[in-house]
Amino acid sequence: MIFVQIKNALIKYFKTWWLPIAFYVIPIGLYMLGSILKRDFLIDAFLFTIYLNIAGNIISSIVQIVIGKWYFLFPQLIISFFLFLWLGLFFLFSPPDFYGAHKVIPNDIEISKPLDSIPEDKEFEKNNLVLSCLSQPGIYNFYINAKPKELGHFYIKAFEITSNDRLSEDRIKNRSDIKVENLEPKLYSGEFTIYEGSWGDKYAARIELWFIPQNKKEYKIAERNYIVEGWMR
Template sequence: MVLGIIRIVKKDYLKGILQIVSTGVLAAVTFSYFTFALMFYPYDFFAEGLKVPENIKFEKPIKLNDEKDRINIHQQDFILYDYFQPGIYKYDLFLYKIEKGKAYLKIFEITKNQILSEESIKKKSQIEVENKTDELRRFELKDDFTIYEGDWGQFYGSRIEVWFKPDDVNKPDRKLITKNYIIQGWMR
């Protein structure tokens, strides 16, 4: 491209324009080829070879639909929902009396105890909570969060922990609930 501009400056217009156009066409073809090829390249090998342990009880995320309002929970708990695409999730949290603060998730691959998408999930899974009564109250995640490790259809076991960060800075974060789910990552 630079050589084409130099030729134009030296008043060799035809060769300069042809060189610029041919360089642009070659760049476009190369870019298109690699873009197309990378769409089909399975570059996330995280979940390959991972097996779901048979000696651990797992739940599966529920499809997020109209059934959500029919769920009947009678104890402190959370429910994970499949959302929009595989690897993208939402959750509802059910809590008894709790001071003002933020609940968030920590998710681990269960066989290696490896934390998944740590910063992203901590930030995107936050729910502001406060329940001054002894009645069980439902808190809903308004947005969604993504698990990036793995690809669509590569299911693996996870341990999901609900943590609570009180607004009172003198109190430490504490774990509220732990459950095991079979999950999959989002295909980038």
């Protein structure tokens, strides 16, 4: 019985030209709800249902031709085309990312906030690693006051504290790489970007400074906990 009802509903969906268009209200509603609640699974449901409905519109357009109502395929295809175009452009330039929206910042450990300026000498009295945010949220400058004992490379690792998720692993490693060409003491600086999350959704991250000697195994030099947020691309 249930299969007959489903079959009849599908036949009605494909034969009634305006139904596939009306059904776009479902994915649009899911997107609005996902944006309000900041839930990635609702955005995933939005993507699934809108692609499914676009496919349904195309099939319905073919059905309209078969049953002799070819003129109805124009509103179906035009609306589907513009929704598909909007969807592609929107997720290309501004995809929603709610990674940090519901993260809990621990209150039982020491967590610092990135500076909003280049650090002064006093910032290095207790720490060899200092983080600053000099431009857009999610883009961080780091400063190292450490005298290397051998030639090699510095680089940064970042982890979300509560889940221990590795953040932007390959991008941060490549972008933060600093080559040590001599052993003279100096202030090293670099930049990296955290992509997980969006502006305003702050969470706690463990920022680790690592060193890769020439022909030796890498080792960790320092780590600090910071409040961070993702860069909105």
